[in-house]
Amino acid sequence: MIALLQRVKRAHVDVGDRRTGAIGPGLLLLLCAEPQDTEAVAEKLLAKILKLRIFSDEAGKMNRSVQDIGGGLLIVSQFTLAADTSGGNRPSFTGAAPAELGRRLYEHAVNFARAQHPVVATGEFGADMQVELINDGPVTLPMRM
Template sequence: MKLVLQRVREARVEVDGAIVGAIGQGLLALVCAERGDTDEKSDKLLAKLLKLRIFSDPAGKMNLSLQDVGGGLLLVSQFTLAADTSSGNRPGFSGAAAPDEGRRLYDHFVARAREAHPIVATGIFAADMQVHLVNDGPVTIPMSA
């Protein structure tokens, strides 16, 4: 799995003009399931995400996790993170999980996140989404398992 984390002051996802998920301070995570990913990889990546110390402590040092600050987590499916741009001008997406498996892994990731963290919002898998965010820092971190 691949993630791109963005530390945000606020973020929301809209589908057909309606807000389907929103958070205040926290993390926006773009989530990509790749071929060969497993529930175990997903669980490991989620555990790392929740404990990643990328929020400022009182001294201004990035020393606090999402759980430490009680921030929200907005999870958005993003198969294009599996893009292969090594040849030609059109990205290939053969590295992404097949749609049914991608949905299963994304749903697993969301379910586990909701078990482990009190504030979790989502987009809609495979929908045409508009993502709005105020990036805090900016802090943007890629992760993979």
């Protein structure tokens, strides 16, 4: 799985005129499943993200996790993270999981996160989404499991 994490002051996702998810301070997680991924991979990635110490403590050091601060987690599916741009001028997305597998792993990741953390919001798998955020720091981290 490929993840792009952004520490945010706030973030929300809209599909058309409907808001599907919103958080205050916390993490925006853009998530992409790859063909070889499994539920165990999704769980390992989410467990790591929830414990990742990227929020400041009293001394200003990145020493707290999203769980430590009681922050939100906004999970948005994003197959374009698997883009291969090594060829011509049009990216290839063959590295992303097929839609059925991607949906299953995305939903599993969301359910796992909700079982571990009280504040989890989402986008809508496969939808044309508008994501708005106020990046905090900025702190943006790529991850791959």
